[in-house]
Amino acid sequence: MTAADLGTVRIGTRASLLARTQTQTVADALTARGLAVEIVEISTEGDRSQAANTPIAGSGVGVFTSALREALLDGRIDVAVHSYKDLPTAGLSGVVLAAVPERADPRDVLVARDRMVLGELPPGSVIGTGSPRRAAQLAALGLGLEIVGIRGNVETRIRKVTDGVVDGVVLARAGLARIGRAGEATEVLDPLQMLPAPAQGALAVECRAADTELETVLRSTLHDESTFTAVTAERAVLQELGSPCDAAIGALADIVEDLDDDGRIVERVSLRAVATTAEGALVRNSATGETKDAEQIGRTLAAELLADGAEPRGAQAP
């Protein structure tokens, strides 16, 4: 099969600047491979309700991703590009995860007024975030920060700082970088303080299960096995403990080199995770294991977090 046999591949994207930039990188890689591509914008429920003043937490699983998946199943597009961290853990019949490209920096950053870092913010400073995960970890720092819910796309959230509505916001570094604004971060947050969302900084590229030739081309052009191993471990924690939008779950896996008994270099997964108790306290844990066991490492870690008092899946307020 040659790339030309696939015809023009229609790649679906959300309309936000971040989504369009992400999708463009996927389109560029496929074009370089000799495919003809076309980008199709799909408006999602999450985008349409951006203006509304309801917090994103609790507004439903997959608000940003289900419209793209519907367009895929309807045949309006052939490929869907998602921020992997926004994708529900449940699979969808008829749709396959064809590729997970190499991940960008998974860490969160602070964007604060007067270029301040967290430690410089006076007690009572107001930090805006719509994410229960970020709110819980900020509160646990004991800095006396006041956390308020905000929403909107990345540009809107930065503007709340520039306009003086809040003293700072916490955002994914990858999102800032993709829209060319990484320089506006005032501190890159150490994962010891702020564990990112499972799969943060990674993309998920889906196609219809029936399009096996396209799936093969997507995988061979875009897929990064190390990223896939890491996000598999992270999302296994999420699968056991909560849903992407409203779960206060952080998880980050690193692929590290180790020596086996014969002194050969082997890759291992090193996974850290954080969850909250019903009282809002943090529980943390970590685990390592062989890359082939990534999913099981995540599941086991989630079970340990539950045993340590993490709120079970579904217990969080809607």
Ligand SMILES: NCc1[nH]cc(CCC(=O)O)c1CC(=O)O
């Ligand atoms: N839920 C919104 C969302 N989905 C993906 C990103 C950033 C890019 C990424 O993590 O891949 C963001 C913005 C943010 O959290 O700051």
